[in-house]
Amino acid sequence: MARGRVATEEPWRPLTAREFAVAQLISEGYTNLEIADSLGIAPKTASSHVEHILAKLGASRRAEIASWATTIERSPLPN
Numbered sequence: 001m002a003r004g005r006v007a008t009e010e011p012w013r014p015l016t017a018r019e020f021a022v023a024q025l026i027s028e029g030y031t032n033l034e035i036a037d038s039l040g041i042a043p044k045t046a047s048s049h050v051e052h053i054l055a056k057l058g059a060s061r062r063a064e065i066a067s068w069a070t071t072i073e074r075s076p077l078p079n
Contacts, residue, residue: 019053020069024069
């Protein structure tokens, strides 16, 4: 539980809200640079998020992130 919310309210687990936002953008075909621009973060930060997502999901390619993200109920990008 984070900030008083129950994990069942957050279907993107095991990712953080920010990582899920990145995963959603990956599923839309965004590059790391486009993700960085969209979220107002540095490209290196976007790259780090992608690496963390890969590790948490046990994935080896961005396509696996995209596939996983499309199985999660679409919701507005978390802040």
